[in-house]
Amino acid sequence: MSASRLPYQSWHRLGANTLPWLLPLLILGAWEYAARSGLLSTRVLPEPWAVVKAAWHLVQTGEMWANLKVSAGRAFAGLAIGGGLGLLLGLLTGLFVPAQVALDTTLQMLRNIPPLAMIPLVILWFGIDEGAKLFLVALGVFFPLYLNTFHGIRTVDRNLIEMARSYGLSGWRLYRDVILPGALPSILVGLRFSLGLMWVLLIVAETISSSSGIGYMTMNAREFLQTDVVLVGILLYALLGKIADVAAKGLERVCLRWHPSYT
Amino acid sequence: MSAAARTQLLRDSAPAGRERPVAGAAIPASDRNGLAVSIRGLEKHYGERQVLRGLSLDIARGSFVAIVGRSGCGKSTLLRIVAGLEQADGGRLEIGAASSCPACEDRPEVRLMFQDARLLPWKSVIDNVRLGLPRSALPAARDALRDVGLEDRAKDWPAALSGGQRQRVALARALVHRPQLLLLDEPLGALDALTRIEMHALIERLWREHGFTALLVTHDVQEAVALADRVVVIEDGAIGLDQALGLARPRARGSQEFAALEDRVLTRVLQQHGADPGALASPAEQIDALRQEGVRWVI
Numbered sequence A: 001m002s003a004s005r006l007p008y009q010s011w012h013r014l015g016a017n018t019l020p021w022l023l024p025l026l027i028l029g030a031w032e033y034a035a036r037s038g039l040l041s042t043r044v045l046p047e048p049w050a051v052v053k054a055a056w057h058l059v060q061t062g063e064m065w066a067n068l069k070v071s072a073g074r075a076f077a078g079l080a081i082g083g084g085l086g087l088l089l090g091l092l093t094g095l096f097v098p099a100q101v102a103l104d105t106t107l108q109m110l111r112n113i114p115p116l117a118m119i120p121l122v123i124l125w126f127g128i129d130e131g132a133k134l135f136l137v138a139l140g141v142f143f144p145l146y147l148n149t150f151h152g153i154r155t156v157d158r159n160l161i162e163m164a165r166s167y168g169l170s171g172w173r174l175y176r177d178v179i180l181p182g183a184l185p186s187i188l189v190g191l192r193f194s195l196g197l198m199w200v201l202l203i204v205a206e207t208i209s210s211s212s213g214i215g216y217m218t219m220n221a222r223e224f225l226q227t228d229v230v231l232v233g234i235l236l237y238a239l240l241g242k243i244a245d246v247a248a249k250g251l252e253r254v255c256l257r258w259h260p261s262y263t
Numbered sequence B: 001m002s003a004a005a006r007t008q009l010l011r012d013s014a015p016a017g018r019e020r021p022v023a024g025a026a027i028p029a030s031d032r033n034g035l036a037v038s039i040r041g042l043e044k045h046y047g048e049r050q051v052l053r054g055l056s057l058d059i060a061r062g063s064f065v066a067i068v069g070r071s072g073c074g075k076s077t078l079l080r081i082v083a084g085l086e087q088a089d090g091g092r093l094e095i096g097a098a099s100s101c102p103a104c105e106d107r108p109e110v111r112l113m114f115q116d117a118r119l120l121p122w123k124s125v126i127d128n129v130r131l132g133l134p135r136s137a138l139p140a141a142r143d144a145l146r147d148v149g150l151e152d153r154a155k156d157w158p159a160a161l162s163g164g165q166r167q168r169v170a171l172a173r174a175l176v177h178r179p180q181l182l183l184l185d186e187p188l189g190a191l192d193a194l195t196r197i198e199m200h201a202l203i204e205r206l207w208r209e210h211g212f213t214a215l216l217v218t219h220d221v222q223e224a225v226a227l228a229d230r231v232v233v234i235e236d237g238a239i240g241l242d243q244a245l246g247l248a249r250p251r252a253r254g255s256q257e258f259a260a261l262e263d264r265v266l267t268r269v270l271q272q273h274g275a276d277p278g279a280l281a282s283p284a285e286q287i288d289a290l291r292q293e294g295v296r297w298v299i
């Protein structure tokens, strides 16, 4: 009986694997057709094939790699500064009550300011050079990491801490073996939030003004009506976002192997 | 003081420079009998609520005492005070006054096993067992795991274990320290009936082999009668009933003596329920009602 059901099952699996791709392929086909037949002006959207060719051209001239490097560099520098600071302050306020009393209220007030609302001020402070972009990204990624680290440490199971103390753990060993691992799931959630915000803020910052990076590449192409290059830029941002997300998920899977929902 | 205790004390005052075992693991069980516990007039309140009112209890070394009582009567509080996790407001607590353990006069080894296993989910089973111990304790941790029949799960995460297995790991974690007094706070409360009976046999065996004093809090009168030398009922923050069990081990749960003792303890505990307005008429009727429904003796 089970043997006779096998072919059906394998068809079923094949269908489940290909069906989700059917619609994107159809859209792509329709788009290509519309662009070739002139229904769709190239000023609105170039044909997909032109986008591929533009991408290839940018790879060959080395422009793509150079701009990608600049953008990724900005993103991760901002993440390192803002996220690192958020993690540090979160640990500080989470672990030490005096630090919490002194800092938390202020930080909770500041977090209500959307980072993008700071743009005029940031331009006044930093002009339109690298500093402005780093500051915006750092500001954006700071709060998710700070809040989640603080929250993670505060919600570590009190019973586990009591148990560990009764087994003689204290000081640094208590932090290393109980409190930090207990807060880690929450910290990693904060990291994933931060990564999402990181790209948004970078795109905004680069679009406003820059002389290098993917944002520069797309804005430059816009002036020359090179819609294909603009599309390449958009797709690159999407790709970078996806890579960061996959990396964060991988980190979760490695760091939270013990967690039943990550195995 | 007994003759045996005196000789051990004499042995202890042997010339200095004698190698003294550092971790408890190296000391054979026979040398490390259980600790006696003496509690006098223990008082504890949380805010306005008085939980323990002059509770006194003496526990002989190496004995197995079960504590039963209504929910919220202060059983956990008592255990936590004995374990040193909570400070009493009054009274006296002496652990190991009559002890004659040669290697542990500085700090009595008291271990508490909680209702939930409280394993660190991010540490493997074996690392949980050797929590707070140096790397050199690894063989001892393995032995303890073997003792509870889980040596093949050493590398697993706690999340991969069943409830009963987790409690066995928690038991092993306590055993590595060679406790002289093991406090068990409803360790089997969350387990199914079959697993409980297996755990009873395990705890009884370990108690016999290791010779620690055991203090077990339970909601299950049958469990108390199956395991303990003595069942103590806490009422109104003090000891209400102190029932010695003269049953031979291993115990047959079906025997008449067993059932009679179980009834006696249960009646006493239910009397308190009877004092509540709106409770059933008499304890005996309640027991009969429970019997007819085929309910096990769980308070």
Ligand SMILES: Nc1ncnc2c1ncn2[C@@H]1O[C@H](COP(=O)(O)OP(=O)(O)OP(=O)(O)O)[C@@H](O)[C@H]1O
Pocket (backbone or CB within 6 Å): B046, B049, B051, B069, B070, B071, B072, B073, B074, B075, B076, B077, B078
């Ligand atoms: N940390 C605390 N703060 C305030 N009240 C407490 C605290 N711990 C216990 N109590 C109170 O003390 C009383 C005794 O609690 P305890 O946990 O010792 O009961 P118990 O006999 O173990 O009950 P159960 O069988 O349900 O576990 C309860 O009324 C409880 O509300």
Ligand SMILES: [Mg+2]
Pocket (backbone or CB within 6 Å): B075, B076, B077, B185
């Ligand atoms: Mg309790």
